[in-house]
Each structure stands twice: as C-alpha cells, then as structure tokens.
Amino acid sequence: MPPLADRLLPGRPDPLGASWDGLGVNFALFSAHAERVELCLFDAAGRREVARLDLPECTDEVFHGYLPEARPGLIYGYRVHGPYRPEQGHRFNPNKLLLDPYAKQLHGTLRWTDALYGFRGPRGDLGFDRRDSAAAMPKGVVTDDAFNWGDDRPPNVPWDKTFIYETHLRGLSVLRDDLAPRERGTFAALADPRVIEHLQKLGVTAVELLPVHAFAQDRFLVEKGLRNYWGYSTLSFFAPEPRYLSQGSLDEIRVAIRRLHAAGMEVILDVVYNHTCEASETGPTLSWRGIDNSSYYRLIPGEERRNIDETGCGNTVNITHPRVLQMVMDSLRYWATSFRVDGFRFDLGSALGREAHGFDPGSGFFDAIRQDPVLSRLKLISEPWDIGPGGYQLGNHPPGFSEWNDRFRDDVRRFWRGDSGLRPGLAARLAGSSELFDRRRRRPWASINFVAAHDGFTLHDLVSFSTKDNLRNGENNRDGHDDNHSNNWGEEGPTGDPVVLARRERIKRAMLMTLLGSHGTPMLLGGDEFGRTQGGNNNAYCQDNDISWLDWGDGPGGSGSADGIALSHFIARASAARRAHPTLRSASFLHGQDEPLPDIPDVSWFDEGGEPLTPEGWHDPQGRLLVLRRAARTDAGVEVSLLLLNGGAEDRAVTLPLPALPWISVLDSAEPLAEERVVQTAIEALPRHSARLLVAIVAQEDQA
Incomplete structure (x- = not known):
C-alpha cells in the first residue's frame, strides 16, 4: 500500500461506514452529541497505531472524511471526543478505541481488561478512566465486497413448502472428522457437499x-x-x-450460500x-x-x-x-x-x-x-x-x-x-x-x-x-x-x-x-x-x-x-x-366452510368412534385421542387425509370416518419402517403414544 495522506479530505456523509471507491476510502460516523472524531489507523498486525487523523467535516450529525490511496485491508478504529456526563446519558471517552458500528470485517479479538471500561475509581461509572484500550480491542477492516455470483438464483421456496432446520454454524460441523480440521465449525463446512x-x-x-x-x-x-x-x-x-x-475471507460465506x-x-x-x-x-x-x-x-x-x-x-x-x-x-x-x-x-x-x-x-x-x-x-x-x-x-x-x-x-x-x-x-x-x-x-x-x-x-x-x-x-x-x-x-x-x-x-x-x-x-x-x-x-x-x-x-x-x-x-x-x-401444508386457514367433496368439509374432527367431536367430547379432560380429517382439491382429484393421534397410555381401536374411501396408510410412528399399505378395514388399531397418517385420493371421475 502506498504512503497514506497525513490528513483527510472532506469526503461525504454517506454511506455510513468505511467505503472504498477504488481510489481511496470514505469514512462516515454518526454521532449527535460528539464534539470531535479521530480516525485511528493501525499497522498490518493491528497492534501499533500508525496515524490519528481528525474527521474534518460534520454534516447532519455525521462526521466524515476521505483518505486518498487507502485500500481494502486497512485496519482502523475511532476515538470520539465529547462530554463525559453519565447522569445526562453521555459517556464519551477518547481514551477508548471504538469499533465502527458499520465495520464489515474485524481484525483481532476482544481481550478483557479494566481498560475497556470508560470509568474508574470509587465513584463507579461516574468516574473517568484514562487508560488506553486499543491493545485489547478488535479493529475494523476496510473491505471490497465484489463477488462473482455466476448463475446464482435464490430458491424462493413458497412458505407453505418451507421446512426450516435451525442449527449452530460451529456446532453443526465441528465434530465431523471427514472434513479438514481448519474447516470444521465454519462456513466452509456448511458449503461442503x-x-x-x-x-x-x-x-x-x-x-x-x-x-x-x-x-x-x-x-x-x-x-x-x-x-x-x-x-x-x-x-x-x-x-x-x-x-x-x-x-x-468474507467470500467463504458467499460460497456457502451459493452452494x-x-x-x-x-x-x-x-x-x-x-x-x-x-x-x-x-x-x-x-x-x-x-x-x-x-x-x-x-x-x-x-x-x-x-x-x-x-x-x-x-x-x-x-x-x-x-x-x-x-x-x-x-x-x-x-x-x-x-x-x-x-x-x-x-x-x-x-x-x-x-x-x-x-x-x-x-x-x-x-x-x-x-x-x-x-x-x-x-x-x-x-x-x-x-x-x-x-x-x-x-x-x-x-x-x-x-x-x-x-x-x-x-x-x-x-x-x-x-x-x-x-x-x-x-x-x-x-x-x-x-x-x-x-x-x-x-x-x-x-x-x-x-x-x-x-x-x-x-x-x-x-x-x-x-x-x-x-x-x-x-x-x-x-x-x-x-x-x-x-x-x-x-x-x-x-x-x-x-x-x-x-x-x-x-x-x-x-x-x-x-x-x-x-x-x-x-x-x-x-x-x-x-x-x-x-x-x-x-x-x-x-x-x-x-x-x-x-x-x-x-x-x-x-x-x-x-x-x-x-x-x-x-x-x-x-x-x-x-x-x-x-392437505398437510395448506396455504390458507381452514374453517370447515369449504366442501371439496359433497358433505365433506375441508377440515373435520372426530373421536375414536368415527363420530364428529361434540362440545362434551372437546372438553372431556380424559380425551387423549384425536382424529383430524382434511380435504383439498388437487390436479388428480380431491385428496382426503386422516391424522390419527393417540396420546394416551392405552392402545385404542379407531373407527375411520368415510371407511369406504381407498385409504392408504402412508406413515406410522409406531411402525416407522412399515411401507405404505392399503387399509382393508374400517377400524384401525392405534397403539399408545403413536400417530398414523392415512391418505385417500378421489379421482375426478369418481366425484360425479
């Protein structure tokens, strides 16, 4: 990097943060109550402060300045001058190196020391601390966000077809011994096929x-x-x-998302x-x-x-x-x-x-x-x-x-x-x-x-x-x-x-x-x-x-x-x-008002006897079995599904609503390896603590 100027040009108040334009870097920092802002530049190791330059202008409460010849990779932080009056909410202390709220990459890690605190002494937070915190602070890094996204297209998965997997980036892969040690727990691992x-x-x-x-x-x-x-x-x-x-590299995140x-x-x-x-x-x-x-x-x-x-x-x-x-x-x-x-x-x-x-x-x-x-x-x-x-x-x-x-x-x-x-x-x-x-x-x-x-x-x-x-x-x-x-x-x-x-x-x-x-x-x-x-x-x-x-x-x-x-x-x-x-992922709320088939509303609820639940049945404190029937129009006809749920401690016999339909048992939590099968009877044995999904398709020609 060529030698940097010993003072900043006025620059612009927007965008906020450190922005590289190919010829230099514009710095902009919002503070409504500061009196002066210093830009602190550091060596490549982030340890030695090599320059301290005042942001020369303030426009609409944004302090700003432009550093010619500065490039991505420059390491920086701020010192902000202003009143130290905690009782009025002001806690300015230029002895504390501050991280740019808009910094897009960090260099170094936070090292705990009392110097990181703006106050000191018997007056608690009303006191004022003069120790320099720079050695214990991470710094901001100027970045270049250019990246070749190629033919990337967001999947735009419809909400009703979305299935979310919540995970911790590090915890997901840190124990995968089939990945390179350096990549475990990182975005590189998330990108791994x-x-x-x-x-x-x-x-x-x-x-x-x-x-x-x-x-x-x-x-x-x-x-x-x-x-x-x-x-x-x-x-x-x-x-x-x-x-x-x-x-x-920030591009590691982009690669993972692209993949x-x-x-x-x-x-x-x-x-x-x-x-x-x-x-x-x-x-x-x-x-x-x-x-x-x-x-x-x-x-x-x-x-x-x-x-x-x-x-x-x-x-x-x-x-x-x-x-x-x-x-x-x-x-x-x-x-x-x-x-x-x-x-x-x-x-x-x-x-x-x-x-x-x-x-x-x-x-x-x-x-x-x-x-x-x-x-x-x-x-x-x-x-x-x-x-x-x-x-x-x-x-x-x-x-x-x-x-x-x-x-x-x-x-x-x-x-x-x-x-x-x-x-x-x-x-x-x-x-x-x-x-x-x-x-x-x-x-x-x-x-x-x-x-x-x-x-x-x-x-x-x-x-x-x-x-x-x-x-x-x-x-x-x-x-x-x-x-x-x-x-x-x-x-x-x-x-x-x-x-x-x-x-x-x-x-x-x-x-x-x-x-x-x-x-x-x-x-x-x-x-x-x-x-x-x-x-x-x-x-x-x-x-x-x-x-x-x-x-x-x-x-x-x-x-x-x-x-x-x-x-x-x-x-x-x-x-x-x-x-x-x-029927398992409707894009609309069902209220039993639509009838995809005659006398078969889009949603219905039944007891183990195959009868619609009565008010008494709904509020029976011992009712631990529930049958949900849903119906929806599809290109192939009308899909009707039954979700049978037995939360009780006893096996139960369940009479199927509409037993004449061509029911297929699709999934059974009590028999997880069971393949799909045709349901031959009107009564299903539903084991304790189990759920079962039955589905029937009524073809268009069968609806007449």
Whole structure:
C-alpha cells in the first residue's frame, strides 16, 4: 500500500461506514452529541497505531472524511471526543478505541481488561478512566465486497413448502472428522457437499443459523472458564464472527450460500438488534456507548445514567431513533444484497417493535421493513416476546412476519406427555393456530411450529429428563426454564432399559409426525434428527463443547447410531409425505366452510368412534385421542387425509370416518419402517403414544 495522506479530505456523509471507491476510502460516523472524531489507523498486525487523523467535516450529525490511496485491508478504529456526563446519558471517552458500528470485517479479538471500561475509581461509572484500550480491542477492516455470483438464483421456496432446520454454524460441523480440521465449525463446512447432502436427505428447504454476527465472549463467562456459544451478544451488526471463517475471507460465506441455493435451500440468519454486548451502564465502552450512548440506547427518562433493560442483557437498542433504525436497516440490506441471505429471524422481536407507549405492530421498525423493496420480499421471522411490560406478543405482529409459536411447542409436548384436556389445544396447533394468526389476511405460515429449539431441551432430552440439569453452567441450576413439559418415561437420563428406550423413540416419532403434519411452518432443531442429547441441559448458551455440538459418530445420540439412522430416515419420510400431500401444508386457514367433496368439509374432527367431536367430547379432560380429517382439491382429484393421534397410555381401536374411501396408510410412528399399505378395514388399531397418517385420493371421475 502506498504512503497514506497525513490528513483527510472532506469526503461525504454517506454511506455510513468505511467505503472504498477504488481510489481511496470514505469514512462516515454518526454521532449527535460528539464534539470531535479521530480516525485511528493501525499497522498490518493491528497492534501499533500508525496515524490519528481528525474527521474534518460534520454534516447532519455525521462526521466524515476521505483518505486518498487507502485500500481494502486497512485496519482502523475511532476515538470520539465529547462530554463525559453519565447522569445526562453521555459517556464519551477518547481514551477508548471504538469499533465502527458499520465495520464489515474485524481484525483481532476482544481481550478483557479494566481498560475497556470508560470509568474508574470509587465513584463507579461516574468516574473517568484514562487508560488506553486499543491493545485489547478488535479493529475494523476496510473491505471490497465484489463477488462473482455466476448463475446464482435464490430458491424462493413458497412458505407453505418451507421446512426450516435451525442449527449452530460451529456446532453443526465441528465434530465431523471427514472434513479438514481448519474447516470444521465454519462456513466452509456448511458449503461442503456432504453437509448439504445430509440436509437434502431430510427434506430441509431452509437453514436457519444462530447468530453469525461478530459477538463478544462475555467477561463473566470467560472468568468462569466458559464461552458464549450461541452468540447473542452482538459486537458488530455487519461483520461476521471471525472464528466462522476458515481462511478469513468474507467470500467463504458467499460460497456457502451459493452452494446451498444451488441445492434448493435458503439461508436465514438469526439476528440480534435488540441489545448489544456493551451490557448495562456499568458495562464496557466498545463501540456505540462511546460514539453516542444517548442516541444508540434507551435510557430511563429522568435518570439517563441508567439503561432501560427490556432484553435481560443490560441494555436495549433505541430503534426509535432514526439513525439507529437506519443502522439496523443498512445491516439487514447488507446481508441481503452482499451475501444474498433469504431471510432473518429477529431475536426478541417485541423489543424491536416497542414505541414510547409499548409494543406497536405499526412501529417504525416494522413499517420500515414492510415498505422496503428488498427486505419485504424475504422470509421474516420474529421471536414475539421480550421481558418488558406487555412483552408477550404472539400473534400480534404485522402481515409479512411469521412468529415463533411457543404455544405449539407447549401444547404438543403436553399432549404427548399424556396431560389431560389437550384436545382443543392440539387441534388449534394442527390447524395453524388460526385463533392467533388468522387476522389481517395472514396465512398459516405465520406460525413457526417447533417442538424443540436451541433454547430449551433437545427432542431427545424432552423424553429423557423430567428436570433440567444445568449445573455445568455455573449458576447452581437456577438458569433455564423449570417447566419444560417433559417426561423421562421411566428413568431419569440415560438408560439401558429397552422398554424405556422404545417408548422414548416412539414418542419422539409421534411428536415429529405432529410437527410435520400441522399447518404452519415446521422447524427442526439441528441434531434432533438423530437424537442429540445435551445431558439434560436446557440452557446450553455457554457450552461450546460436546454438550452442544452435533455428534456424527455411531455412539448414543450420534448420527451413525442405529436409533439415529432410523430417526433420520423417519424424518425424511415424514417431510416427503408433507411435500407430497397438500392437505398437510395448506396455504390458507381452514374453517370447515369449504366442501371439496359433497358433505365433506375441508377440515373435520372426530373421536375414536368415527363420530364428529361434540362440545362434551372437546372438553372431556380424559380425551387423549384425536382424529383430524382434511380435504383439498388437487390436479388428480380431491385428496382426503386422516391424522390419527393417540396420546394416551392405552392402545385404542379407531373407527375411520368415510371407511369406504381407498385409504392408504402412508406413515406410522409406531411402525416407522412399515411401507405404505392399503387399509382393508374400517377400524384401525392405534397403539399408545403413536400417530398414523392415512391418505385417500378421489379421482375426478369418481366425484360425479
């Protein structure tokens, strides 16, 4: 690189961040309350500061300057001058090197030291610290985002045909010994044909990755010898986590996405815009806090020294500020255009939709995304809760968003555990939770259905542990949910009892069949396809080890075990059945008002005697068997399906509604290896804890 100028030209206030134009780099940083901003340049190792240059202009609260001859690879950070008045919300301290909020790549890692904090001394956060933090800080890197996408085309899988696989990028492949050691746990592994083939066999259409934005290893975890595994502690909204790049190139992400697209799979990123890693007012000064604390964070009115915490992480990002909202939107568009991701899952989405009066489906955040010509066309998923007042907002998000449905999770778990009075709840979940989502012309896909997710028990642990075991998290088992609607089915944890093991496997298959037989969008937790266990840990956020990683071996809970192979095969069959049979994945809510065949409505509910459920039957607390009949017009005629579910502890005989139809038994959770067969009788024996799918096709000529 040629020698750099000893001062900056005025440059432009947009775009924000460091932008290379082929001849130099423009730097632009928003701060409404700063008095002066210095650009700090570092040597190639990122250790020695080689220049400190004032951004010479400020336009519309954006400090900016242009550095001729600068090129991609330049390492930089900022020092921001302004008032240090915590009681007024201002925490400027130029002794702290700050990461550019728009940095697209990071150099170095965060090294915990007291110098990272803006305060010091007996006055707590009212004190002022003069130690330089640069040696402990990661720095930004100027990038060139050019990439040859060739003939890449986003799969654009319709929502009603979407099957999501939620996984952790590192945990997915770190134990795969058929990959090069350097590639394990990175985007390079995600791009490997063997990993993609596994997902294809399951019938997955979308991979949802836990946060891949750069994140901090929280100090309290480091001091306990633990690590932030999940990544919900954002350090940068634009830069990827450096550990996830096997060779340090951003193109590794693009290659992975291009290969997944070629295989017909979409990529959804779990993103965390509700809080950052700077924690509460007593947290470190790494970026936003030192750039403009009172703009980037929500502060308690009249007590601006303190952060509003509606996330449980110490701070809440101030999405209502136009420049902060711009940062979030710019980040989303960057990932959508530069990396071509297909969607986003918003962590604590209720926090993003909060206005001064509380959660608002017409908030600036939702409105900005819904009108955006790029983002509005992507798959948008919200986690519809936070810990603030009125924070539980399931079903209340605006059109265009789908939502994680914890009601589905809980009702399905409780039904298959054998709880009483679950017929109405289960029926609602099978029907796409229409009582929650059938408003404002939303569709069943608005409900993201899941039995297990990264937060909570795995599917295997759900049937193996009655109580959580989070002792290895170092919080005396106080963390994580206590009521998981789980059951060990005879013995807590691992067992060699074949009866208990067989029961557990049967119930897992029944729950998976319910998941893939329900209207809405199914989501499978990575590793559940072969019985991954976390040893009863239902909050493994800090376990970057074999507790959380997917096991590709042939031991218990591994992909190569007999049970693992069998369960993966069963899921593949269930997802194939979902693709093949429209009645399992309707694009519209069904209310029994349409009749694809005379006197056969699009949805009906029956008891074990083949009779329509009466009000008394619906509310019978001992009713643990349910028959769902659905009908839909297809090109071949009318498809009619029966989903038989027996959540009780006894085998039951079920009289089939419309026994004269040519029923085919497509899938049976009690006999997972059974091939499709013609049903010869009007009464089916339905074993305990099992589900069965029957399908009949009435041809056009037979409808006359």
